[in-house]
Amino acid sequence: MTASKSARERKTNKKETVPNQPDDLSLDLDREVILNAGGPGSGKSYSVAKLIQDGVEQEFNVVVIDRDRGLVKAIKEVSGEIPDNLDYFLGKTWGRIEAGVIHAMKVLGPGDWLVFEMIGSMWDFVQTQYAEMVYGDDLAAHILDLRIDAETRVQEAGYDVKSGEAGKERAKSTGYSGLDGRQDWSLIKRMHNANVFDKAILEGDFNILSTTSLKPMDKDEMDKNKWPMWNGLSKRPEGEKGQVHRHDTIIVTDKKNDEYIWRTDLSGGRGKERGLRDLARDVDFTGMGLVASYLEYHADA
Template sequence: MREKILLSGEMNTSKTLSLVSLAVLYPDSKVVILDPDDGTEKMLDELGIGDLPNLTVIPVTPDFEVLIENYRLAKGILGKGDWLCFDMMGRFWDFAQQYYSQTVFGVSHIEHLMMLKKQAQSTSFSGFDGLQDWPLIKNLHSADLIDDAVLWSPFNVMATTSVTNFSPKEKVPTVGTLGIYASEFGIKPEGEKHNIYRFDSQAVLYRKREGTYHFRMVRDRGRNVELKREFNITGKSFMEVYAEYRGL
């Protein structure tokens, strides 16, 4: 069975380490990490890990055409049992908006919003058109990249994302997967809002004050989820502990 895993958490909670560790845990599998923040190379240097022959790190920039080209090259070498990883999923959503704005309007996303804000003279103006712009941006981000990898490819997928709190103006969800994130942790994963419905297995990673690292499951499709159960991954990786727990 394919694994499709989303790991959420604040900074310094071992999210990127969880991706790198896949190459160590599964030496016979290829691991490709799409890295928008230079975090993987820094993690390898920090850990003193040399070249891992089965690990490929692909830097990601706001140029979505290059990203899609690199993704398709990676997809061509990955098969069943291999891993494709997205580090910091929220950045991919930002890049999709940035690329769309630059391509369609000739200016950056923030420049476009500032111009429209000035024209509208309204603090409630949202920027992109809800009927025309957002569906195209979502297709750029999802159909050509995330959905293609998560839904229609033979390899495993692991992604990480940072988290944010709910704003005072937001209606805090009480049901569903997002309701669990809200009620159990008071957070929501960053990135395109439908990401949480794409990944079968989801966990929140966190670091305690004494310096230990842990995770709790939020969702695990087809498997029983113990929401309150805490897993200690100090000195280990997410997948090492999760695979042992699930007997994978």
């Protein structure tokens, strides 16, 4: 990345945190931490590409950490080339994702953007990476081995394979995706949260945009009201459940007819927005990208 002069000056002149002194809250006044959820073709990657293009014109830098690869095509369609203000990390390993965050902490400052592309895939990926490191298999292979062992115990015990007893025996091994609820999951969450998302959001002074897909909620999720903000859509964002609390603003994007639209009013006045900003519905961001449209909307409000 050839950092813009203004971005370098912002980073160089930033006040350093002094031990035992209060934090400078002014750094957060204009900071955005946005979660963008949407289905296929809803403008997520297009909006990231437009954000990068805007950075060239407005002299801010962008670091992208990606698990999907689809963004490269969107960047080419929007910009025609790979812009100099972009540093791109493809998360082939979890270590590569962590390296992207460390890099962002070094090169980005106020006004710049860190983009996590497809955080639902990142949540699945960290589980697979953990299983490979600990058990020597990918997660699917690990669960399959446990499933085979469980079936052996069912047969040895003489249970009817369709009985409740057989189901309980299988659940002993394959519950929690075949991972230990106290040991494995606490470490997985540390890798995912403390080393990546919490680090970037809590320690960074740059803006953050995270994208993810939407998945239909199952009957149990609806009946138990596990995702109350999302019940009106009957869909929820993919990824670790704490992400909806971690981000300041939640935006759903969609494509209706030939227009890209965004909303923070998910349904019935439910949503999550930063500060005193009003929730909005069906705002057209075609030709602008989500971030530029969102900031312009609230600047004019």
